[in-house]
Amino acid sequence: MSEILLCNQSLNSQALQRQCGINTDQLSALSCEAPTMTAANTPYLIGDDPSGIGRGALGQLAPAHVARGLTNLSLSFGGDNVVALAEINAKLKEYNIGLMGASTSVYAHRIGGFAGSVKDYQAALMEYRQAARSGSPLKIAKKQQAHAAFRKMQSQFRNELDVVNSQVRARRGTPLTSAERATNIARSSRNAAKLNVTSQVQANNLVKFSQHAKFLGNGLAVIDFGGRVGSIHNSFQAGGNWERELFIESSSFALGAVAGTAAVNAGGAALGLLVIATPVGWVGLIIGGVAVAGVAAATSIGVNNIVKENSGSWYDSIMKAMGVL
Amino acid sequence: MSLFAQLLAIPAALGFIACILYVLFGQTTVRKLRKNPETKGALGLEYVSGWDIVNVAQALALPKSWSEKLEHGKLSFLYANVSVIHSHTTKIDRFLGALFYWLLMVSGLSLALLALLDALGIFD
Numbered sequence: 001m002s003e004i005l006l007c008n009q010s011l012n013s014q015a016l017q018r019q020c021g022i023n024t025d026q027l028s029a030l031s032c033e034a035p036t037m038t039a040a041n042t043p044y045l046i047g048d049d050p051s052g053i054g055r056g057a058l059g060q061l062a063p064a065h066v067a068r069g070l071t072n073l074s075l076s077f078g079g080d081n082v083v084a085l086a087e088i089n090a091k092l093k094e095y096n097i098g099l100m101g102a103s104t105s106v107y108a109h110r111i112g113g114f115a116g117s118v119k120d121y122q123a124a125l126m127e128y129r130q131a132a133r134s135g136s137p138l139k140i141a142k143k144q145q146a147h148a149a150f151r152k153m154q155s156q157f158r159n160e161l162d163v164v165n166s167q168v169r170a171r172r173g174t175p176l177t178s179a180e181r182a183t184n185i186a187r188s189s190r191n192a193a194k195l196n197v198t199s200q201v202q203a204n205n206l207v208k209f210s211q212h213a214k215f216l217g218n219g220l221a222v223i224d225f226g227g228r229v230g231s232i233h234n235s236f237q238a239g240g241n242w243e244r245e246l247f248i249e250s251s252s253f254a255l256g257a258v259a260g261t262a263a264v265n266a267g268g269a270a271l272g273l274l275v276i277a278t279p280v281g282w283v284g285l286i287i288g289g290v291a292v293a294g295v296a297a298a299t300s301i302g303v304n305n306i307v308k309e310n311s312g313s314w315y316d317s318i319m320k321a322m323g324v325l
Numbered sequence: 326m327s328l329f330a331q332l333l334a335i336p337a338a339l340g341f342i343a344c345i346l347y348v349l350f351g352q353t354t355v356r357k358l359r360k361n362p363e364t365k366g367a368l369g370l371e372y373v374s375g376w377d378i379v380n381v382a383q384a385l386a387l388p389k390s391w392s393e394k395l396e397h398g399k400l401s402f403l404y405a406n407v408s409v410i411h412s413h414t415t416k417i418d419r420f421l422g423a424l425f426y427w428l429l430m431v432s433g434l435s436l437a438l439l440a441l442l443d444a445l446g447i448f449d
Contacts, residue, residue, distance in 0.1 A: 251337065251341075254340070254341070254344060255337055255340050255436055258340040258343060258344065258429060258432060258433045258436065259340075259432075259433045259434075259436040259437050259440070260433075261379060261429065261433060262429055262430050262432070262433020262434050262436075262437070263433065263434070263437055265379055265383060265429075265430070266430065266434060268400075268403055268404075269383070269387070269391075269395065269404075271400065272394075272395045272398050272400040272401075272403065272404065273391075273394065273395065273398075275398050275400055276394055276395075276397070276398040299436075299437040299440065302437070302440030302441065302443075302444060303436045303437060303440045305440070306329075306333060306436075306439065306440050306443050307333070307337065307436075310327075310329065310330040310333050310334075311337070313326045313327070313330045314326070314330065314334055314337070316326075317326055
């Protein structure tokens with residue numbers, strides 16, 4: 001495991017020793033083996049790095065826009081939590097490739113709402129941090145706003161939060177379990193945070209997280225579409241058949257949505273008829289609703305996958321029929 | 326092209342037409358209903374924006390006896406109100422809605438069925 005140090009202002013060796021108990025001898029940076037002081041928004045590696053993971057991670061985190069975003073996030077959420085949140089974010093993205101195909105399905109809508117409420121909470125915390133750091137008289141109001149955003153998030157999305165928090169291993173609780181802990185982290189005058197990075201994959205997730213954090217609320221569909229455009233662009237850059245890639249990505253997205261919509265609609269009608277025909281109560285209705293949402297999600301993931309596998313051959317036949325190839 | 330790819334291409338093509346009809350039906354019929362204060366509140370629950378288009382199409386496409394059953398159930402707020410919508414649409418609207426709805430359902434559900442069969446390993 002490698003430990004990475006991030007500061008939001010330049011610190012000399014005494015200040016560093018006093019604040020974090022770290023000697024500058026232990027530090028190394030990408031550009032400099034033995035720094036005498038730390039610069040702001042620059043990742044430093046603490047201790048030895050026999051495996052080379054640490055240096056690899058440093059390289060990934062070093063670009064200025066990544067390092068600055070990551071420093072701010074780490075100081076607002078705490079180092080452990082940023083690593084955990086980045087992992088969760090990466091998982092969410094993996095799942096939503098299929099889910100977002102059905103950007104119309106109920107479940108996807110809910111996840112979108114969840115992402116939105118986390119983003120509101122995050123924004124409220126950031127504002128509180130700004131106010132607390134500058135000693136603004138609005139400090140107390142901002143703190144109340146952050147607490148209100150937290151309560152809203154908790155009352156609406158308790159299940160999702162439980163899933164997310166079960167993966168976080170922070171001992172003192174996280175900003176997602178306690179608003180008090182969050183505002184404490186945001187207020188405290190620390191200006192250095194440590195991240196524990198165990199692998200290259202984790203470092204990569206951190207980079208993506210710091211870049212995507214601000215887009216969280218615009219619906220994960222944006223991220224999904226971003227991913228799809230990315231794979232088309234990769235094919236274009238590699239001199240590949242990017243039109244074919246475009247056909248595959250857009251048709252799997254559209255057909256995933258069509259199938260998800262049909263599943264939700266058929267499920268909704270079936271649920272309505274079930275309520276009339278049988279004495280099923282509200283509990284049954286909720287279970288039924290969850291089942292419909294789950295089936296819709298599974299449907300759009302499945303359709304997205306099979307269309308992705310097969311639409312390439314459709315493209316080839318269409319082109320052949322038109323005499324282009 | 327494998328047999329599975331050929332089979333899959335049929336609902337895919339139908340789904341493509343359904344997508345075009347979705348926009349067409351939304352821009353003509355549903356737009357008109359959204360602007361009319363009498364029908365504005367009768368378009369059913371919008372899970373996401375644009376879902377009312379599917380709700381209206383469902384109301385126009387399902388057999389009357391089914392729609393009436395749904396209307397008297399506890400979940401009637403989910404669906405568009407059939408009698409109100411019927412009195413505010415023309416024959417062309419109803420035909421377009423029914424065509425869109427059944428194309429969407431047939432293509433969507435057969436895509437889902439093919440995905441399921443593929444997952445079960447029928448085509449291996």
